[in-house]
Amino acid sequence: MIAATVGEETVSAAEVEERLTTLYAGPLAARLPHPGSPEGRNLRRWLVQLMTMERVVAQECDLGGEAVPVALPVALRTGGVVAAVLATPAGRALFERVHADVPPEEVRGYYDRNRDRHPGRFEEESPRIEAHLVHARREALFARWLEARHREKVTLMPGYEHPGDPRQPDATHRH
Amino acid sequence: MRIAEIAGTELFAEGPRQIVRVTLEEGAPAEVVITGEATGSATGAGVVEVPVETGRAPGETAAVTVRAGGDEKTAEFVVAEPGWTVWMVSHFHYDPVWWNTQAAYTTTWDTAGDAAQAGRSAFQHAGFELVLLHLETARREPGYKFVLAEVDYLKPFWDAHPEHRAYLRRLILEGRVEIMGGTYNEPNTNLTSAESTIRNLVHGAGFQRDVLGGDPRTAWQLDAFGHDPQFPGLAAAAGLTSSSWARGPFHQWGPMLGGGDPRRMQFPAEFDWVAPSGDGVLTHYMPGHYSAGWWMDSATTVDEAAAEVxxxxLALKRVAATRNVLLPVGTDYTPPNKWIMDIQREWNARYAWPRFVCGLPKEFFAAVRAERAEFLPQTRDMNPVYTGKDVSFVDTKQVQRRAEVVVADAEKFATLAAVRNRAGYPFALMDKAWRQLVYGAHHDAITGSESDQVYLDLLTGWREAYTIGSTTLDGALRVLGAGLSGVVVWNPSSWPRTDVVRARLTLPPGWRGIAEPVVVENAVVDGDGFLTEADVVFLAEDVPPLGYRTFSFTPGVNAGWLPAGGTSIANDTHAITADPARGGGVSSWVTGGRELLQPGQVGNELVVHDEYPAHPKFHEGPWHLVPKGTRTRSSESAAEVVAERSAAGERLVVRGAFGPVAYVQEITIWHGLRRVDLVTRLDFDGADQLVRLRWPVAIDHALPVSEVGNAVVGRGFALIDADTADHPWTLDNPAHNWFALSATCRIGGRPIGVAEIVAGPDVPVAALRALAVALVKQGVTATVSRADGPRYGDLAVDSNLPDVRIAVGETPWPKGWHPAARPLTEVWVPSADLTAVDALPVLSIGAGDVGALIDDLADAVVEVAGESYEPYTVGLINRGVPGFAVEPGGALNLSLLRSCTGWPSGIWIDPPRRTVPDGSNFQLQHWTHAFEYALVAGPGDWRDTGLVHEGHDVNHPLIARDQGVRGEPAAGSLLDVPAGLVLTALKPAGNPIATGRLPGAVTGMTMRLYEPHGRTGQLDLPGWRRTDLLETRELPAGPVTGMDVVTLTRDADGGGAVPGAEPFQPVFTRYWLHNTGPAPVGNLPVAVHLTEETVTVASSLVEGVAEGVVTLDGGQTRAFTLAPGAFRAWPNEGWTTARLEFDGQTFEDRLGPARLDATTETPHLALRAGERSEIVIRLTCDAPVQAQLISPWHTYDLLPVWNTGVGPGRHELRFPVVGGHLPGRWWALVKLGSAGRVHYTEPVTVEVLP
Incomplete structure (x- = not known):
């Protein structure tokens, strides 16, 4: 049984269960929702997000399909799967490939609007501002690119949909 | 080349020219030319957007011919309307408490326990991080605008991050951030007193306007589980002009639940929300929920995100009142949406209309008002939503009510003591008490939606409010009662009272009892058989309003409860019989010669309904009532019934057990009182069950009526016996002090309670508003709909149902009164749909007859020739048990408690996880509970029966003080209040602490009154001036109309401010890390904060210079002088503690880990009345530890010491246990907070043996 396909590769349901078993055997176990509950099923969906993202990253890195494990606690603590990917060597390698430019007028605009942070002369402050804006832009581009690649490459099977997908049966925005 | 498809859109290019989308199949780019009733051309391949000009009007059809690359096709499209704007409002919804803790939600989510990650969505962040992320986006994106709201993160952020104050002030000034709400949080106002709601507004507006410098205008109540009917009036009186929220008229997710069409709504999303007082605010209901626009965040391209918007x-415009759509872009704890600014840039560059704008609610409301002056009025009851909220963690609702009462009564008498006796007023303590009540009123707190750990955290807040109230009340009565002798009985009501009162009296030597008609209970008898002390219960006659009367006693025979034989009791008003064979249920209740119970049924019956752990379809837990449709009744088992008499009254005592319940019930009638006083005590050990208390009364055609905050409204029958898998909506509702079967208003022989006003096109909106107001002042809420629109009354979409229609003007109904085709009880069935034209009775009048109908409604009776009705009322008064359900057959049900195992029941963030000693989740409520309630019955409606006064009196018992058993006769009233009005608050004038000021001497008094019966009267109180809720504007004098809430103030010199302090010092500055609720006593006027990099000290005062010294690691000091709102920062030279003494308190911030070990000595304590014991905690720590004993509210007297702490070192913390007279089994544990970490000790069983 297949949980998802990533390009030419597949993520089998057995692999997901294996990873889930590891999780339930680990230090998180006592705090995890019952696997049969809607929360438990959504945890499995999160795991599939991670596993498919690992494959996407591996394929993009040309590492011969060797997945780079992304840890679930890291994903949840740091604000998402993309952030978790950025915490892996492969993710950082991919991020290095992202280039962004910020037009000079944007740097000047930022300087003019944020003089409380940049009280010095524009010439002194602009390199720092540019670096800051470029980095923010690269992060945004990377996240968008990675999510787009994930969207293009990954097909999720029923039961393994994105946990936030309102169409999946366990999607309950509580409150 | 082939033209595959031609479609009109709602999009416009410059011109404005409507865009027609022409899809070309195959081939190179081609010119597409449109001719006919619309003309235009464009060149492209694939989907070509062709802007066209047309002479046709919006809504009409245009026939066109389309030519491209040799192909030609004809088509029609609907001409769209330009000028629409989608206001994308960037917001995040923050709850300080829910399944996760205050600490995690505010700052520490990333480092909180693993359980804090399991329920987290990937995009979610803690409050401070969110504010920073939105500020950063604002710095990068000059067009970015966003909303900040709840004080629970704003206040800590303002204090801990003063370096962002200037930028935030600038954004406010530039109109790029809107400080929203004018409330402290998003309270569930339907579960608290109206005064708690008012203080929520006082603290919200005070902080947001005075301290932050914002201009809150829109009550932002996104997630509240329904709203109190008076809320819009209170919001208006607090200076707000609009409101916006997602729950109320329709079920939980709104009309679009499950892909539903919002056009099922009977009125536009923008409407005039009107309270029973007649005041209201323009309101935007969010048909797509407050999260609607957030989900585009997961789009991978800007086009995809824009398509989502x-x-x-297209969906929301169908129910918009003007060409403005509010799209909330955010959900719980969300960062700035990825696409919002790209959409604004790219969409608006491509299209002229609709505009997609990142904007603020105030811009949306301004645009709405600019386009339309009048909006349909709605007095509709915005309930019920999430019926589980009325009963989950019921003990917290009981303690909220008790704390509200004691705090309000303490405030009244302390204000009088300050003005009459120049006593000092404890501003800081009373302010903290109110803030705890306001914090606890949050929609994930008072609703019982919280996890087990959060429940324990919240309990300390209610206990603190209760403790401050009790202590303040004691002090005030000591001052006011100085010089009085005897047993002094105080009346906190604003009318004269004759009522029973309980006093603990110390008796002089040689007394064996009391000669007067009293009940002596819980006596302590010495070796010679003389009483030394006892509870004395007696009828205190004619105690003046807000005043006192002294009573004296003479020695006599000990008159306790004596066996009376049989199973019946009687007094001048009632005769009551219980049936031991049927669980001790009341088999007969006769008053005024009338048997009130339905034949063959028993009253006071306990019914245990089986529930699902979570809703079978919606999955959610504690906030839904989810009965399975099966139940067990106390009447199915036998019980013991004992009748007893005393000199003061008679009672029945019932003892029984069945299923998960063991119970003791007392039914007491007093000589000289017309009320029946009842108490049910029960021990419960079930899971996923709901315990209701049932009184099947017989009153023909009567309808449910419910007191709400400072008003009374009709509410429909509930449908409690169906399986919620098939019929999800039980229609339980929350009552304030009481609910009843009665008639709040009637047309001819038919009582009415909930109306649909169906308006013809010929009726002006002003007339509709006047009619809706006239109805709601008599307790009839109304949905105002249009004759050509959908009808109200389909449970598939509506949260509640009407019982009458009033058709006005040109409607399908002929003029006149049309009785319903079938009785209401036949159509009011599970999943009812009452939208058929003949499902309900209809009163059809002409547009010109509105004035006459309004006049007719002044006495709550619309006369119909040949019809008559004799109303009769049975009311059930609760003490903090709000959940009620009246079955269509007439049975009154009070929801006593429930256990729910559904998420987040049992969730625990900071290990080790604690449970009730039997191992169950706290949400299951496995301990001894007591429920006090009362019954009132009589001819006439609820007004004639005096239910408002009775409900108030039961909740505000007379207060007795032992100043000797014999004394001088004396009586007096301390304040004149007009008869006919209810006083709900008497306080020192002004709100210094809430508005960022240090309190000074009392300079005046402010009182709040409301009219409870729908009657209009003049208000003439010399010296008093009308003012608004915030006491900032003077209002013109005028009559008080039905259900009005008025605030009056007068000058009066009073005592000074008594300084207040937290019981344990030093106070940890980052209080939220200890999950202790709102800011400490005094509201942190100056806050010291330490980070690895800096030491800051920041003033949140709005006047006066704050001076002081910060001491670092007990050595170095830094002096500061701060102007209002200013801060100072110094580099941290490696310090780990920073201390500040200010306004009589010591505040400390501390970095780094602190050691904390604690063990509990005895896991089980059992004792009898009068015996003493101790809970002992052995503790080792290297930082100050705040220690708060937590236990259910029933044990406050049992565990009198609860809020303390210790400095670094090894300690034994000892909490005394004092055996009381009521047996039961409870639990207690101690929450330890140290340097930002919390630990909960092992729970101890505390058992009082009989």
Whole structure:
């Protein structure tokens, strides 16, 4: 049984269960929702997000399909799967490939609007501002690119949909 | 080349020219030319957007011919309307408490326990991080605008991050951030007193306006589980002009639940929300929920995200009152949406209309008002939503009510003591008490939606409010009662009272009892058989309003409860019989010669309904009532019934057990009182069950009536016996002090309670508003709909049901009164749909007859020739048990408690996880509970029966003080209040602490009154001036109309401010890390904060210079002088503690880990009345530890010491246990907070043996 396909590769349901078993055997176990509950099923969906993202990253890195494990606690603590990917060597390698430019007028605009942070002369402050804006832009581009690649490459099977997908049966925005 | 498809859109290019989308199949780019009733051309391949000009009007059809690359096709499209704007409002919804803790939600989510990650969505962040992320986006994106709201993160952020104050002030000034709400948080106002709601507004507006410098205008109540009917009036009186929220008229997710069409709504999303007082605010209901626009965040391209916004535009525009759509872009704890600014840039560059704008609610409301002056009025009851909220963690609702009462009564008498006796007023303590009540009123707190750990955290807040109230009340009565002798009985009500009162009296030597008609209970008898002390219960006659009367006693025979034989009791008003064979249920209740119970049924019956752990379809837990449709009744088992008499009254005592319940019930009638006083005590050990208390009364055609905050409204029958898998909506509702079967208003022989006003096109909106107001002042809420629109009354979409229609003007109904085709009880069935034209009775009048109908409604009776009705009322008064359900057959049900195992029941963030000693989740409520309630019955409606006064009196018992058993006769009233009005608050004038000021001497008094019966009267109180809720504006004098809430103030010199302090010092500055609720006593006027990099000290005062010294690691000091709102920062030279003494308190911030070990000595304590014991905690720590004993509210007297702490070192913390007279089994544990970490000790069983 297949949980998802990533390009030419597949993520089998057995692999997901294996990873889930590891999780339930680990230090998180006592705090995890019952696997049969809607929360438990959504945890499995999160795991599939991670596993498919690992494959996407591996394929993009040309590492011969060797997945780079992304840890679930890291994903949840740091604000998402993309952030978790950025915490892996492969993710950082991919991020290095992202280039962004910020037009000079944007740097000047930022300087003019944020003089409380940049009280010095524009010439002194602009390199720092540019670096800051470029980095923010690269992060945004990377996240968008990675999510787009994930969207293009990954097909999720029923039961393994994105946990936030309102169409999946366990999607309950509580409150 | 082939033209595959031609479609009109709602999009416009410059011109404005409507865009027609022409899809070309195959081939190179081609010119597409449109001719006919619309003309235009464009060149492209694939989907070509062709802007066209047309002479046709919006809504009409245009026939066109389309030519491209040799192909030609004809088509029609609907001409769209330009000028629409989608206001994308960037917001995040923050709850300080829910399944996760205050600490995690505010700052520490990333480092909180693993359980804090399991329920987290990937995009979610803690409050401070969110504010920073939105500020950063604002710095990068000059067009970015966003909303900040709840004080629970704003206040800590303002204090801990003063370096962002200037930028935030600038954004406010530039109109790029809107400080929203004018409330402290998003309270569930339907579960608290109206005064708690008012203080929520006082603290919200005070902080947001005075301290932050914002201009809150829109009550932002996104997630509240329904709203109190008076809320819009209170919001208006607090200076707000609008409101916006997602729950109320329709079920939980709104009309679009499950892909539903919002056009099922009977009125536009923008409407005039009107309270029973007649005041209201323009309101935007969010048909797509407050999260609607957030989900585009997961789009992978800007086109995809924009398409999502466009989809919402097309859906929401169908129910917009003007060409403005509010799209909330955010959900719980969300960062700035990825696409919002790209959409604004790219969409608006491509299209002229609709505009997609990142904007603020105030811009949306300004645009709405600019386009339309009048909006349909709605007095509709915005309930019920999430019926589980009325009963989950019921003990917290009981303690909220008790704390509200004691705090309000303490405030009244302390204000009088300050003005009459120049006593000092404890501003800081009373302010903290109110803030705890306001904090606890949050929609994930008072609703019982919280996890087990959060429940324990919240309990300390209610206990603190209760403790401050009790202590303040004692002090005030000591001052006011100085010089009085005897047993002094105080009346906190604003009318004269004759009522029973309980006093603990110390008796002089040689007394064996009391000669007067009293009950002596819980006596302590010495070796010679003489009483030394006892509870004395007696009828205190004619105690003046807000005043006192002294009573004296003479020695006599000990008159306790004596066996009376049989199973019946009687007094001048009632005769009551219980049936031991049927669980001790009341088999007969006769008053005024009338048997009130339905034949063959028993009253006071306990019914245990089986429930699902979570809703079978919606999955959610504690906030839904989810009965399975099966139940067990106390009447199915036998019980013991004992009748007893005393000199003061008679009672029945019932003892029984069945299923998960063991119970003791007392039914007491007093000589000289017309009320029946009842108490049910029960021990419960079930899971996923709901315990209701049932009184099947017989009153023909009567309808449910419910007191709400400072008003009374009709509410429909509930449908409690169906399986919620098939019929999800039980229609339980929350009552304030009481609910009843009665008639709040009637047309001819038919009582009415909930109306649909169906308006013809010929009726002006002003007339509709006047009619809706006239109805709601008599307790009839109304949905105002249009004759050509959908009808109200389909449970598939509506949260509640009407019982009458009033058709006005040109409607399908002929003029006149049309009785319903079938009785109401036949159509009011599970999943009812009452939208058929003949489902309900209809009163049809002409547009010109509105004035006459309004006049007719002044006495709550619309006369119909040949019809008559004799109303009769049975009311059930609760003490903090709000959940009620009246079955269509007439049975009154009070929801006593429930256990729910559904998420987040049992969730625990900071290990080790604690449970009730039997191992169950706290949400299951496995301990001894007591429920006090009362019954009132009589001819006439609820007004004639005096239910408002009775409900108030039961909740505000007379207060007795032992100043000797014999004394001088004396009586007096301390304040004149007009008869006919209810006083709900008497306080020192002004709100210094809430508005960022240090309190000074009392300079005046402010009182709040409301009219309870729908009657209009003049208000003439010399010296008093009308003012608004915030006491900032003077209002013109005028009559008080039905259900009005008025605030009056007068000058009066009073005592000074008594300084207040937290019981344990030093106070940890980052209080939220200890999950202790709102800011400490005094509201942190100056806050010291330490980070690895800096030491800051920041003033949140709005006047006066704050001076002081910060001491670092007990050595170095830094002096500061701060102007209002200013801060100072110094580099941290490696310090780990920073201390500040200010206004009589010591505040400390501390970095780094602190050691904390604690063990509990005895896991089980059992004792009898009068015996003493101790809970002992052995503790080792290297930082100050705040220690708070937590236990259910029933044990406050049992565990009198609860809020303390210790400095670094090894300690034994000892909490005394004092055996009381009521047996039961409870639990207690100690929450330890140290340097930002919390630990909960092992729970101890505390058992009082009989």
């Amino acid at each position: 466009c989809k919402w535009f």
